[in-house]
Amino acid sequence: MVVCLLALPLLVILGIFSVSYRRLAWEAFDCVFRNVTFRPCRSGFDQKVKSAIVGKLMRHTPRFAGLIYRNFAVLSWFFVIIFFASLAGSAYGVYNYALYGNCNGPESSAFCVFDPFHEAKQTVSLCGVQDSSGELIVPANLSGLPTIGEGVKVIEFGCFTCPYTKQVAGLTEKLIKDENVEFVFVAFPLEQHDMAYEANLAAECVYALDKVKYWDFVIKLLKHEGDLTEENLFAYADLNISDCVKNKTYSDRIESNLQIGRDSGIYGTPTFFVGEKAIVGPKEAEVLKAI
């Protein structure tokens, strides 16, 4: 009975593609059906499977075959439990995938193997933050931070030189340009990245001088390829910010941003907050839309 239960779904799937499995599937079904209706199995399917496995093992290791033979029922139950647990896990993964584009759920940064359409919605990695509590909390006080648009609030913590923040530059641009989204960008420089701090200083300088040009500057920085230099920063700013950067005029704002991030439990960039939900790592726009 147990083996039949295990084999039935497998053989039904195989039977869709090959007629040779349909008879076996029917035997397995007959066995399961008769057992659940308290009648003995007629097809002997379970015995066939058992003897096939034990018989093959007998050729090589009779002792091990004996162990399997004597504990076959226990082993069968073990595999049945594993099977249905993994089936339930898979179903939950498919549910998550359908809803959030990642089989691990919206808040997970773990890799998801299930990606039939190659949409790359799942997180493969992120730029890690040291000394993080890891408990993501929506930041409470965002006053004074760069904000654009009206509507659904989306907050992004991003580092200008983090490759995974740069990977979602397109998404960030969409969020900036979407009038129905109230987008807040929290520049969050990570110390392991060269020029991250300098880029952030430059961004704060631009924001202080021209709030409209700030968003163009953010997009240009995120889309920049290759090593970032001071010349690049000044060129992208299209404003005279050299003194502001050299004097570290807005370093206190950077410290403030980092504190907001620490308070929110940010453990990697990019991290998005959509309403009460947090999404860590590079995502497609559909993931955010689904939320």
Added chain:
Amino acid sequence: MNVNKIREDFPVLQKVIYFDNACMSLKPKQVIHALTSYYLDFPACGERSEHQLGKIVTEKVDEARRSVAKFINAVPEEIIFTKNTTEAINLVANSLDLKKDDIVLTTDKEHNSNLLPWRKFNHQFVKSKSDNTFDLEAFEKKVKGVKLVAMSHTSNLDGVSIPAKEIVDIAHKHGVLVLLDGAQSVPHKEIDVRKLDVDFLAFSGHKMCGPTGTGVLYGKLNLLENMKPFIVGGGTVKNSWYDKQEWEDVPHRFEAGLQDYAGIIGLGEACRYLKNVGMKNIEQHELELNKRMTDALANEVKLIGPKDPALRSGIFSFNIEGMDMHEIAGILDNSANIAVRAGNHCVHSWFNAHNLKGSVRASVYFYNTLEEVDKFVEEVKKILKFLK
């Protein structure tokens, strides 16, 4: 008998140890060639069409009938081709002048083919002795008043043969007809219907190196001539009108419709093949194989039937305590390519009466070897040692 030479005629033996001969024997190349020659060289209607191909078919079928008749020392007119033993027995059950209350006496371990056809009459049986051998005394007490004795000559369950000659003599003394189910005896030992004086003998081609779908009913000519056909149609009448018909002569009146010419020709070839090997050689060789098997395993497994292998033909039917018979057969198949049968062997009634689920049955034939038996013994011992 040169077994190694014989094995060259059965190429499949290179792949498998085939011990399921009580169910189906293998076919030698000669039989397969005879079978295919019909389809390749003269695939036409026999006994009807007068053209050249038709004549060849008629000649070949007659030749096959003579070959089968010679095999059991009958005359060709006494040989009716059927599709198997089951049909042959059903033919007698439906064609012999039997009434509902007539007693038909069988053994207690009949194959369903020699049990179910008699249910519509007053069916009774002779209980076997405790070692599964035939109880002649009990038979003598029961035979009086019986209309027909219908018994398996050799049981497919345990290989035990009944004392056919004594049974026939006793039955005839009481004016009782005797039908022998020879499915397990005709392929394995010399059968002379004249010496046995048996009235009917049914057997299958597929258990004696012949093609599947072939069988034979032997009947004494005078009995057959007084029997009405069971299945009627083309080939069973000389002439017919809207309201009557003139039956064909025996045996054709019992062979309705177009026959399995290829199979019949193959069966004739199988009889010739077995004759050439020698039925006494076959019987002796099987006994030697069964003795080897029995000596090695009889004390370690639960054997069905008497311990003396000489009483069990080529059959070794057994169980292992605590193990399922189907699992044993499956393990032998998967571990060492040994083909045996597991189950009730169509003798459900006996197993039900003995509260057994079935048995594993190893049945040998003349092309099996002592080495194969040794391998079988080794594998069964491995099962006993590691799995029990």
